[in-house]
Amino acid sequence: MKSIVIKHEDIKVCEERIVVDVEDKSLDITLLLDEHELAPLFCGAAWAGTLVWEAAVALSNYVLNEVDLKPLRVLELGAGLGVPGMVAGLLGAKRVVITEQPELVPLIRTNIRRNIASLSSVEAKILSWGREATTSFCDEMGLFDLVLSCDCVYEPLYGESWRDLAQTMDVLCQHNPNCKILASVERRHADGINKFLSYIATDTTLKARQLIRIPKTERGLCDEGEVIEVYCITHNSM
Template sequence: MVRVRGIQVGATHQETLLIHELDDVCDTFTGRAMTGSWVWDSALLLSHYISTEFDLRGKTVLELGAGTGLPGLTASRLGADRVILTDVGPLLPGLRTNVEANGMCGRVEAYELVWGSDELPSRLTELVGEIGVDLVLMSDVFYDPSLMGAMTKTLKMVCGRETKIWAATEVRDSAVECLTELASHGFEAAELASRPLSQIIRDGSNCEDVGLSDSASSGLAEEAGIVAVAATEAGAVGAEHSVCSVAVCCSV
């Protein structure tokens, strides 16, 4: 089953993205249904945040664990020069469908990338080496502490000294455990700010014909907090590509 959602983005919410959600995407190895093909609250939050807090014009943006690609597509709609969406293989058809549905072929590309891989997709290697990535986006990625080592390995490969990394997640026990594990790999978090989640979602200003599913909204909190994460030591992220800062948006 395919469900198409129209989601308003931008500081004034005058741009609409068409997002296809697929119910029949399964993990290649386990056969289990994958939830990455649905729009979650954290993706809405991150899309809103980049619309108001970052000038994307002329930037190169990479989204890791992109799922439906909403934050990355938002970045393109708001003026980013280049956007690379990445996720595991089963989610790529849905990502590419959303790129095509929004007329972004040529400006937005989608590739398979498994965290912790020794090599990056050739196009991403080209961007990192010749241009550099200005902004890395991630939403709802802090759910399994055992993946943090692989995540940080990939971040070290794609980030330069001026790269910013913003991620959105709902606060839950596993997210806290992930941030703790992230610290063991040379990163630490500090809160920057908070904002009412209601102004993003409940007033409908960020969504048009988008209903939050019961599974996505049952734990909806009233505020969203922003924390910054930075490498704790000079060598923590490698000599060539040193992460300057990471910002994590959390529902609290």
């Protein structure tokens, strides 16, 4: 089984560099932010988007091994650093749009520019979850064949934003009923994931099925997660 390799390198006291090796290619990702970009990350949960969570690695590995990306238009939701979306671009996806909160999009765009030779088909956009915002987004950006979502459901940090996330997924699949969503989540205490899956089943036109369940290989500070799960979410007609 093929897998991506994540390497963290401390360059200076305030700069960390992440190198993502994907087969014979690499991504060079910086975490260095300008002063005006740094302050907003300490409001709310935006700081979580500056880390590479294990769920993102798991989903990247699943895509690397199981998905033919070349003909696909790919969208990443709540992308953080955007590693899975960039991996999709590196592997030849037809088009990749990486979306996040306004606070994190500048960092994603910086890293796209740093790797532009490999990521010419990749762009970063702001997307707020929910039906209305996603409908407007689809009107502007068109249809997507594959949607990636990594560790976007965790109630202690994000509250019940999973409702808006589910609505966004619903709109994307209503615009393209053949769209497939791959969502990876880390199971933690009171994470809200079961509520999210129940909401999908009862309040959207979507259905979800578990693809894989992977025991975690690493545990970080204050990290209570034990398992990574990857789900495939599709329109009920599929």
